[in-house]
Amino acid sequence: MFENLSNRLTSSLDHIRGRAKLTEDNIKDVLREVRMALLEADVALPVVKDFVAAVKERAIGTEVSKSLSPGQVFxxxxxxxxxxxxxxxxxxxxxxxxxPAVILLAGLQxxxxTTSAAKLAKYLKEREKKSVSVVSADVYRPAAIKQLETLAGEVGVDFIxxxxxxxxxxxxNGAIDYAKKAHKDVVIxxxxxxxxxxxxxxxxxxALHAAVNPIETLFVVDSMTGQDAANTAKAFGDVLPLTGVILTKTDGDARGGAALSVRHITGKPIKFLGVGEKVEALEPFHPDRLASRILGMGDMLSLIEEAEQKIDKDKAEKLAGKLKKGKGFDLEDFKEQLxxxxxMGGMSSMLDKLPGMGQLGNIQDQVNDKMFAQMEALxxxxxxxxxxxxxxxxxxxxxxxxxxxxxxxxxLNRLLKQHKQMQKMMKKFSSKGGMKKMMRGLGGMMPGGMGGGFPKM
Incomplete structure (x- = not known):
């Protein structure tokens, strides 16, 4: 998400490097590029105008501190x-x-x-430790009811x-009565x-909303529709007292116009991002973290949280113990790391959250999930x-x-070479001061690094 916008915004900063002060003249071209970048990202025009005006007002005349360059200030x-x-x-x-707390999901077909209902149920069950029931009120599509039943079984929550x-x-109303008797915390x-x-x-x-009075009414919208997503959310918000938005399919959206337009146009917060098809692919929306990712500064907090949630700690400890005993890092271990x-959402998802990845050019083309699937097949x-x-x-x-x-x-030869590099890194990791050594060695694993890069398959 935001690849195009991120590239444009970060490259625009080159125009003001080396300046002693930010003035209207030296940021004029940068602001023009920012404006074009936002419009190309399909951000709604009123949002673009207000954003550029706010940046200009704050930036003009700003003195550069001794520790920051004009580019950093901007x-x-x-x-x-x-x-x-x-x-x-x-x-x-x-x-x-x-x-039970009732959460109502609304939106376009x-x-x-339905997928978001299951993702949210899984999130509340695992992250918030809530007992959750789900129910479908879509009486126009029998397949939707069956789909929700299947997904509820997959995520291990109660289907009504x-x-x-x-x-x-x-x-x-029947679902709420059932949930009360079953002592459920949430009904979606x-x-x-x-x-x-x-x-x-x-x-x-x-009428449904008035009858059940949900504590949360979330509008589910496809991010791929760009600024139309914000306009549609506003139209629904005029009829329903929405409390927030779930923005779906953000993993396929390189522009990001919806995320930047929704709150400004609707006044409603984005609460979650759908970041893939799998039932675990739902992230709480953190504006500060996403702003960092847009500007190529990474999102280490989200990466750490994902690691805590999704990495098998028993397997990780088992590998660490094996390395400490001086046993080698074999291809079974390599497969486990893949x-x-x-x-954790694949390599592209991880790279997206690492600082500075935008400055490494086409790294995501060189390091992709297809490549790792091929390595696993070998x-x-x-x-x-x-x-x-x-x-x-x-x-x-x-x-x-x-x-x-x-x-x-x-x-296969590339895979074996890659494994040898990983072996050396793991050996450093298990030795004294190993983490620093391993991080230095990681440079050789990246495309353009000392080790010849990831295998291109």
Whole structure:
């Protein structure tokens, strides 16, 4: 997300490096580039105008401190204004009511409401330690009810049955009664997709809202629709008292116009981002962290939180213990590390959160999840003995392994070279002062580094 905008904004700072002071003349071109970058990102025009005006007002005449360059001063101003546009901080769900807290999801058909209901249920169950029930009030699409039932089973939350012969209000009231008796903390209600211009459908959800009085009414919208997402949210907000927005499919949105437009146009906070198709791919929306990512400054806090949530601690401790005992880092261990990265959203997701990645050019093209899938396929094509001792892999074995994985021998050679580099890094990690040594060695693992880069497959 935000790749295009991030590249444009960070490159624009080159125009004011070396200046002793920020003036209207020397930031004029930069502001023009910022304006064009935002418009190309499909940010709504009123948002762009207000944003550029605010940055200009703060930047002009700003003296450069001894410790900061003009570029850093301007970067700080832009970051703070991005946070202002998107909201100063994360707006958490308000669940401080008598159980069950009812969360109503509304939006257009195809925006991802049903999937978001399951993702949110998983998030509340695992991160907030809540007991959750989900129910579908979409009486127009039997497939939607079945989909929610399947997803509820996948994430391990309670599914409350409904069918198309019932009225939405009866379905939700019945679900709330059940949740009270079962002592559930939260009920998430998935509703039918509807257009704001469909008066009958909008009247239906308005009546449903009035009848069940949810503590949270979240508008689910596809980020790929750009500024139209904000306009649609506003149209729904005119009918429903929305409390926030879930922005879906942000992993496929290189522009980011929706995230920068929604709060300004609707006055409602973005509460969550859908960052992939999997049920765990839901992140709380932190404007300050996202502003850092847009400006190429990374998002280490989110990366650390993801690691705490998704890395298998038992396996990590087992590997650490193995290394401390002086046992080698074999290809089984290498495969395990690839799977751990996959659990954290893949390599592209991790790189997106690391500071300075935008300055490394096309690194994400060189280091992608397809490449790691191919590496895993090569390891799977080996025998257990070959994984434990890669040194036994001779010419005939290489041919068998690469053919079994549907790849070339040179691909296997790259993998084996990469594994050797990882072995050296892990050895440094297990020795005294190992973390610093390992981080220095990591430079050789990156494209353009000393070690020849990741294998290109």
């Amino acid at each position: 970067l700080k101003i832009v970051k703070q204004e991005l946070e202002t546009v998107m909201g100063k901080s994360n707006d958490e769900l308000n669940l401080r009511v008598a159980s 195809g925006a991802g409401k 049955a409904s069918d198309i012969s019932q009225k939405p209000i009866d379905i939700v 209600v998935d509703t039918a997709g509807r257009l704001s211009v469909d008066e009958d459908m909008m009247a239906e959800i308005k 799977q751990q990265m996959k659990n 390891i799977n094509s080996m025998t257990p003995a070959e994984r434990r001792n890669p040194d036994v892999i001779n010419g005939s074995r290489k041919k068998r392994i690469s053919t079994g994985a549907g790849l070339q021998i040179q691909d």
